[in-house]
Amino acid sequence: MKKRLDKWGRRRLFAILFLSLYVMIMLYNVYRPLPENISYESNEYMVKEEDVDFFYNLSGEKNGEKFFREEIFTRTLEIINEAERFIVLDYFLFNSYHEKKKEYPANVRAITDALLAKKEANPDMPIIFITDEVNSSYRSHSVPEFEQMKKAGIEVVETNMDAFRDPTPVYSGFYRMLFTWWGDSQNGWLPNVFSDMAPDMTVRSYLKLFNVKANHRKTITTEQTTLISSANPHDASYYFANVAFEVKGALVEDMLKSEKAAADTRREINFPDSVDPHQNEGDVHVQLVTEGKIQEAVHDEIEAAKKGDEIWLTMFYLADRTIIEGLTDAADRGVDVKLILDTNKNSFGRKKTGLPNIPMAAELREDTDNKVEIRWFAHSPEQFHPKMMYVKHQNESVIISGSANHTSRNLNNYNPETNVKIRAENDSRIIREVNDYVHMLWENKGALYTDNYEKHDDDISLGKRMIYTFQKLLHFTTF
Numbered sequence: 001m002k003k004r005l006d007k008w009g010r011r012r013l014f015a016i017l018f019l020s021l022y023v024m025i026m027l028y029n030v031y032r033p034l035p036e037n038i039s040y041e042s043n044e045y046m047v048k049e050e051d052v053d054f055f056y057n058l059s060g061e062k063n064g065e066k067f068f069r070e071e072i073f074t075r076t077l078e079i080i081n082e083a084e085r086f087i088v089l090d091y092f093l094f095n096s097y098h099e100k101k102k103e104y105p106a107n108v109r110a111i112t113d114a115l116l117a118k119k120e121a122n123p124d125m126p127i128i129f130i131t132d133e134v135n136s137s138y139r140s141h142s143v144p145e146f147e148q149m150k151k152a153g154i155e156v157v158e159t160n161m162d163a164f165r166d167p168t169p170v171y172s173g174f175y176r177m178l179f180t181w182w183g184d185s186q187n188g189w190l191p192n193v194f195s196d197m198a199p200d201m202t203v204r205s206y207l208k209l210f211n212v213k214a215n216h217r218k219t220i221t222t223e224q225t226t227l228i229s230s231a232n233p234h235d236a237s238y239y240f241a242n243v244a245f246e247v248k249g250a251l252v253e254d255m256l257k258s259e260k261a262a263a264d265t266r267r268e269i270n271f272p273d274s275v276d277p278h279q280n281e282g283d284v285h286v287q288l289v290t291e292g293k294i295q296e297a298v299h300d301e302i303e304a305a306k307k308g309d310e311i312w313l314t315m316f317y318l319a320d321r322t323i324i325e326g327l328t329d330a331a332d333r334g335v336d337v338k339l340i341l342d343t344n345k346n347s348f349g350r351k352k353t354g355l356p357n358i359p360m361a362a363e364l365r366e367d368t369d370n371k372v373e374i375r376w377f378a379h380s381p382e383q384f385h386p387k388m389m390y391v392k393h394q395n396e397s398v399i400i401s402g403s404a405n406h407t408s409r410n411l412n413n414y415n416p417e418t419n420v421k422i423r424a425e426n427d428s429r430i431i432r433e434v435n436d437y438v439h440m441l442w443e444n445k446g447a448l449y450t451d452n453y454e455k456h457d458d459d460i461s462l463g464k465r466m467i468y469t470f471q472k473l474l475h476f477t478t479f
Helices: 002-031 072-082 107-121 144-152 169-178 203-209 252-263 292-304 321-332 357-367 429-443 462-474
Strands: 045-047 052-062 065-069 087-091 127-131 155-158 218-222 225-229 242-248 284-290 310-315 336-341 373-377 387-392 396-402 418-425 450-452
Touching: 002 169, 052 072, 052 429, 072 107, 072 218, 072 225, 072 242, 087 107, 087 252, 107 127, 107 144, 127 144, 127 252, 144 155, 218 252, 225 252, 225 396, 225 418, 242 396, 242 418, 252 284, 284 292, 292 321, 292 387, 292 396, 292 418, 310 321, 310 429, 321 336, 321 357, 336 357, 336 429, 357 373, 387 429, 396 429, 418 429
Parallel strands: 087 127, 127 155, 310 336, 336 373
Antiparallel strands: 045 284, 052 065, 052 242, 087 218, 218 225, 225 242, 284 418, 310 387, 373 450, 387 396, 396 418
């Protein structure tokens, strides 16, 4: 009997020690210190009107015919060709894998070839390509384009997301305790969850995938300019609606600091020297904001909106409680709030449940007595992928746009994200262009772009609401 009690006592002691260690690891990695220059906010700079540009990719339908307007990737290739001293790129999705039955423009091939040509013509030019492990299915296999770049002398860096906080702490606590020490292997035997064209995945890669963490940035920087976008160059994402803003000169030095912070999580990378100081002159204010600083900037601008002002949100995912509550309060105090959202019913050809946007839209409408107006992107299977807020005051307006969806995962220092904040007078070119863009979508000027709210006002079942609530409580979700 005594031996049995001693045995059970040892088991209880082991269980207590294991759970204590698990809780400590879980909590530490929820609140762990961020790498230097992550959650970064630059100074606010003044630039001339001609130094800020707006680009967009967009599907529409006119006279029964579908069309696609592409600007962002064209400008990306131009920026690569124009570079003289260095190129630093950071893209979340950059691979040519897709469903076998579908065809897409070879966008990844075009950008890869442009980088290879630039390196061949300028062997001493630093070219640094930062990306996420999702492209190699979490290091299950090599990526042909990356191998070509490495062979040519281009630095390719897959961000180490273990250096960032854990958005799924219940799972990630166990992952960090039990699985991080497993080595990488490219001998996978499990079906690839991302594409039937991609090689098989390993068990370890699946385990890493369940942490649901990503370097989600979409940027390119040279000594001359910075393009901050919502668009992944990924072939299967080519036809998605997206927006991008280019700022010449002003943000380059800050971008180098921010991008080095992401790259150095994997290994110490030699980055290009700082560029010449920016001449702080002009009428347009620009600022770089990343990670948690994006949420602060968005929250402050929503809070600053007064009765008669306008808030426009063009967004792929909307779920962050701080933003939702801010929009509700703004509508209640007389701000004109208009949202253009993706229905979240399709992802790379696969049907989805409409989470989070459909229940969030219903909640916003209910809580504001329908003061918040909402339209849905009309075209499927393409996604409405912008992440842009445009706040129009009486005399000036503010734009905050980039890679960050308005979700907890994107705004609370879990994912690397990059946005730009632009403030200018309402009659400035950049504000007029963005104003024309949102009104074109809202009013279907010249073509069909959006549907009215009622077309996708689904009755949210009790089961779906329970799943949504469960996901948010445990943070086990991609939004």
